[in-house]
Amino acid sequence: MKEYIETGKIVTTHGLKGEFKVYPWCDSPEELTEYKTIYFSKGANTFSAAKVLRARVQQTVVILQVEGVETIEQADALRGKTIYVHRDDIELEEGEYLIQDIVGLEVFDADDSKKYGVICDVSKTGANDVYHIKFEDGSVKLIPSIPSVVISRDITAGRMEIRPLKGLFDDED
DSSP: OOSEEEEEEEEEEETTTTEEEEEEOSSSHHHHTTOSEEEEEEETTEEEEEEEEEEEEETTEEEEEETTOOSHHHHHTTTTOEEEEEGGGOOOOTTOOOHHHHTTOEEEETTTOOEEEEEEEEEEOSSSEEEEEEETTSOEEEEEOOTTTEEEEETTTTEEEEOOOTTSSTTOO
16 A cells, blocks of 8 residues: 555645645545645655644645745746645544555456456446446456445455446446
8 A cells, every 4th residue: 555645636726825726636635734744755655744833724725835845946847846735634433445455356247257457437426436347358347335335345355356237347237
């Protein structure tokens, strides 16, 4: 599992005093304002910490100011960079998972252990997430993340067991 989790991308500057706008990849922009420290990748799994001085939501973006960034020029140099938070700083309820932990899970039939494929993407639909399963032939099929379909998830083992609804996959009865 990744130690640092991608949480947004810096899209532009804000004002003249080093603030920048972040397009959040969290469940909500407000969630991004809760972190006291963000991280920037320095390459090869190396990250540098930046203490958050101010964070506020403006429509669909978050305006951040971090220690050491005091001018519009310094903020502009960060444009396009991905920001990260440390996994330990993320509070998850029982049964909640990070999308980054779901992508890459191998998917098996809960009844006969037949391997279907690998989770390659997750879509948020509002009612429930939808998992994209890439089959060995390259095709991608979608399943709803609902208890009657997703029987178990074992993030540590990299395994998910499902019971597809009738007609969900073309080769099903």
